[in-house]
Amino acid sequence: MYRSRVLKNYLVLALVTATSLISVAPLASIIYTALVEGGRVLLELGVRFLVELPPTPLSPAGGIAPALVGSLVASTLALLIAVPPSFALAYFVTEFPKHLVSKVCEVVVRSFMGVPSIVISMFVYYVLVVPMGTQSVLAGSVALSLVALPYAYVYFTSAFRSIPSSIREAAMALGMSRLRALVYVYVGLLRRPLTTGILVTYLKVFGDTAPLLFTMGFLTNTIFVGLLQPGNALPLLIFVYALSPYEAFHRVAWGATLVLLAIYLALFTVARGLVRGVKL
């Protein structure tokens, strides 16, 4: 009886471990394929891959400059739009948790995470792209910022909730107002989790495709023409080129994937180094 239980125990442990290894194996395959396929393109072109325009379907090679610049600009702008309100909102909700507005806000922002990003893209298309007459980097950034808002909010609220009550009470006992306590005590105390929150939000925004589909445009003939003009982005370029039938485009897509992966892994490692347990 006991022996069969022990045997069963080993069997279950082995099964569980094996299933886990199988479910993370795709990451190895993804990185391997990106290194092989993307590495070939990058080795062939070197730095030119980063600074040149994308190829035409029949030209032998080309780069990803517009997408790289567009991604950096749009994600940074989106972060600038999304972080201040979500920071204020998070502080509001954690400081006045019993107020009706806070309760409603908490539910609404959390459900905001459930809004599919393609729906956000259509919404921004309707309220910004149609009135402005053109897709633009600005519209793309706004769409990204709507995706970023709930993420930043969740990070900030959990950071604020982690303030020990002893420190909160000490600040209050010194006669500080909530705003002063935030500026002089909490921000210093929470610098690591807050930085991680911002970094993780940036990562999320940097890799997101669907919000940009109808808002960003698809610029390939110059590198950058301004915020109110169409732009391009790395994930968008990968998506469009992966759907296209041309071999030259697929190669560029893999090269771009390798660049995207490198940026992602570097930023992720920094974020993870600051605080243990990063969740996207």
Added chain:
Amino acid sequence: MLFSRSDKILFYTTLPLAVGVVGLLLAIASSLLAQAWPSFERFGLELLLSSTWRPSEDPLEELYGLAPAIVGSLYVALLATAISIPLSISLMLTVTEVLPRGLGTPLRYVVEVMGGLPTVVYGLWGSSVLVPLLRDNVMKPLHEYLGFIPLFSCRPLTGYSVLTASLVLAIASTPYMTALLIEGYQMVPSKYREGAYSLGALDYEVYGIMLGILKPYVVAAALLSFSRALGETTIVALTVGNSMKLTTCLLDPTYTIPSLIANQFDSAGLYRYALPTLFAGALILLLVCLATSYLGIRMVYAWRERVYV
């Protein structure tokens, strides 16, 4: 509850933001409804039941139905969630219990990396690595030997199919679900675990007990993951094959609502009712996603309160 003047200022300056967020969600829903209205008015129930996609220069000739996309969405998201439930439970147990700390932490790191990986990377990998692999090694044999089962009765031509899309989607959503489950697992008071071990239970029996306590939470996590899978665009659009076909066969290509929108949006502006139909699809998607994710969050809260007692 407002103490000083400065606190009042803080309250009233951030209040518009809070109201603004609520307004934003309403604005999204109402603008989708406004855009979709012509299509609802023109096609009525046909919109949900028909599976034709007939654009035409003449608005009277136009006819659009979302049935294949709705069925496809549910099919792919359900299948993906069903696949990722056992994977996530195993991963959760491996990270928290089975492996020693020195190995569990790196594995957790890997799971987190996978959770944040841009979805387009999964999509590209799925379409260029998994599609040919599955077509030649899984789908063709399945069709050949088990073709008499309706699920495998259709001939796999390209490899882009419900099966492929669900599989890639499952791989991509497993880390998310695992993270949720780990969070929940760590909330279960350790007395249950310790009690079980002290009664002489072996590891797998303890896991069974812990999973029993965790069961409502697993359902909630699956619901949240399902809601995410429903709205996922990039992965599905790159692997599902994008074909307007109402199908229940696993090896057939189909559409989901997001992939239909992603594919048709650019050309939809040319016809009178195509764009409103896509907006109608987006509205349906939004409502279902909001409902499921709200329900999931509620269930998590309810479970947390019960376990903490």
